[in-house]
Amino acid sequence: MKFKLIALDVDGTLLNDQYVLTERTKQTIQEVHDTGCHIVLCTGRAPASTLPILQELGLEGTMITHNGAATVHADERGQTLVNEFAFPLSEIRPMLDYARREGIHFDVCTPFNMYIERIGEYEKQMYKKFLINPKLVTDVTELELPIVKFTLFAQPEVLDRVQLEWEDQKLYGDLRMIRSGDLFIDVMSAKANKGNALKALAASLEIDANEIMAIGNYYNDLEMMAFAGLGIAVANSPEDVKEAADAITASNNEDGVHEAIVKYCL
Incomplete structure (x- = not known):
């Protein structure tokens, strides 16, 4: 299946342990985005500290922030709150x-x-x-x-x-x-998690869960990985997070996001 949306955790997943987005991973994400796939950063970070990473990817669009408690759309006009669980x-x-x-x-x-x-x-x-x-x-x-x-x-x-x-x-x-x-x-809020936020976003985009791939590394990623048609854990995840995943990719220090996108999307 061709995935229409890729949900990416940031720290410990997309970024390496030096908080760097590698050039190889960036190029791969840009390549899959160019095929028409939505890239959604799903993070515990606030919008202000997520936006620079989205911009480094050369993208604009929707970010799921605060572990799903606030969904924000970012474009050249600024940032707009789409949904919150306050x-x-x-x-x-x-x-x-x-x-x-x-x-x-x-x-x-x-x-x-x-x-x-x-x-x-x-x-x-x-x-x-x-x-x-x-x-x-x-x-x-x-x-x-x-x-x-x-x-x-x-x-x-x-x-x-x-x-x-x-x-x-x-x-x-x-x-x-x-x-x-x-x-x-x-x-x-009891309603706030990355899975619920991703579900709401997917519904607004008319994208089915089976058309979503989610990649994460920690317990706050479990709902997101469970909702997606393909939930992937990076190799540096705790063992029970890896056990809950559908598949395992390389660690965040070994371009695991790049590896997963190439394997399942490109």
């Missing part, structure tokens, strides 16, 4: 109190902005790596804005403990908590 800040107050008490770094995101209450050198380097420029405020709850994502950033052993405690206490309530990377925990 919730009030009041719903994360118990988690905010916990993070402040334990000294764990956090940020809160609207579709287009990120807010933090403090920042150190370690966090500055992380945000720089992901092309993020967060806004520093005294108290995020004073913003009184609906948000799409609440994120913790800490060492894996810290987040392992947080994950166990929050699951045990159901501290996230009716929201959804996911581990989006070794160093990140995201809390979002």
